[in-house]
Amino acid sequence: MSSLADREPAAPVVEPAPAVQSPWRRFAADFAESRLALFGLALLVSLLMVAILAPVISPQNPYDLAQLDVMDSKLPPGEHSSTTNKPYWLGTDDQGRDMLSGIFYGLRISLAVGIASTACALAIGLLLGLAAAYFGGWLDTLVMRLADIQLSFPAILIALILLAVLGQGIDKIIIALVTVQWAYYARTVRSAALVERQKEYIEAARGLGLSRARIVVRHLLPNCLPPLIVVATVQVAHAIALEATLSFLGLGLPITEPSLGLLIANGFQYLLSGKYWISFYPGLALLLTIVAINLVADQLRDVLNPRLRR
């Protein structure tokens, strides 16, 4: 049997080097394939801009009660102020508040609450889910049973009870939303991490003598992110809708700082008397926000799901 080393050395392998293409660039190209998703993204970005720039672009500061004029209450869209003659493009509500400004500011609050609560819930759920998957045992059982209990109650019920106990305020509503949402992330991360953990690259990383913390943070976590990004995007929309519901029920934010839900609630009683605009326009803004986020989330799911990858 001749030894392999006796043979002529093989020529070095030359494979055409492909242009270095990072996963992010590939991801962006995949995302841009759907026009609808791009439209959703554009809409979402515009809404975010409006929310951020609300104090600059709003005709009126809806929080400054001194600027409100009761004489201007319930004016239809396009009507001019009786005192300053400024136009109210989307009409006014029963306090004489400019609806357009109210919507801009309401959007700001709704998006801020949605994003902040999602970020907090994501951080908590991620940590608990990863720990549950990696360490297993009693920690896994504890976290997952907690999540099961949490998810077996309707979200709105838990949020209502919490707010009834905690009281009103933007921080309280964020706490309520985080409590309702963390379990989704914990579950998603855990199931993704359990799958990834079995893969050989984790074994290989252990074979390299990397520390446990490093393996979890650098190798396990990044590979669990795709499903999490999808869930997080959808959950922002859920959080906004839930916040709007709570505010509509009067348990969310104080009436002086109305979010979209509260604006809708304000116009609710005038809906049947023909003064549709007080509820309609904030409702439309809420709808557009949620649709935009969902369009983006749908495409994210398609792009990030390996089973749907073409």
Add this chain to the structure above:
Amino acid sequence: MTAVLDVEGLRMHFFTKAGVVRAVDDVSFRVERRGILGLVGESGSGKSMTGYSIMGLVDPPGRIVGGRILLNGRDLASLEPEAWRRLRGDRIAMIFQDPMMTLNPVLRIDTQMVEAVLAHHDVSRDSALARCREALAQVGIASPDERLRAYPHQFSGGMRQRVAIAIAIVNKPDLIIADEPTTALDVTIQGQILFEMQKLCRESGTALLWITHDLSVIAGLADHVCVMYAGRIVESGSVDEVLDRPRHPYTRGLIESVPSRNEPGRPLPQLAGMTPSLLALGASCAFRERCSRALEACAEAPVAEWSGERSLRCRNPLP
């Protein structure tokens, strides 16, 4: 000359609910510097688990219950997990079976390689990168700089396995454990990889433990071979002796079932039956049910008998 790796009576058992699985049972072998030892056996014979045991990568319910694993005279089995971890990837490295799975898909090659160096050596990123370039060149990868900036998905299977080998040799280990690294590759690539590995070991003096089910790979690559069956080494010795004059019926059965050694047109001899469940091993020889030479005496498991470099675990060996 002292052996780089000296395994003495290694036992690794899985304590499952159904009972104790003796995945590795009284396994002994040694690998010298520059030496290449082939560990051959069917699926489930315990060959991979032997490799994992040496790496210290056995997870519960598995546990090393006996024996010594001497790496340069130091017993790994008695080390703290943390001390074992520091040796892993530095003094002993492992190459895994499926190159498509062993590289992290979301990290660039340079990240993964530099990480392997920095986990064990307190050097600057630049000098770590220099080592990586050197290792990639050693495994025959052209233009290492470009390759370092690439992601795993941009490589073919053979190239990925080369990268995995480069990661294994980047810290210049004393011992490399290769767990069927060419099984998932096509034959031409397999030949190249075998050639590179053999050259690397000869040049750097690294000892190599090559785990495979493929006797033809062992024939061309290794200088010593251990044949494993049901968690035990049934026969060992130099490759030429064992493959040319097998004495254990199982070894002969394995050799006969390699197609190229058979005349065309004649049915290929097969080993009858299946690997026994490691849960249900009794006191008898594990190969007894499948063995054509089984005797009454085989009801009692044979012990390993050594003559020089050869060992044999059989009560009725071939002449």
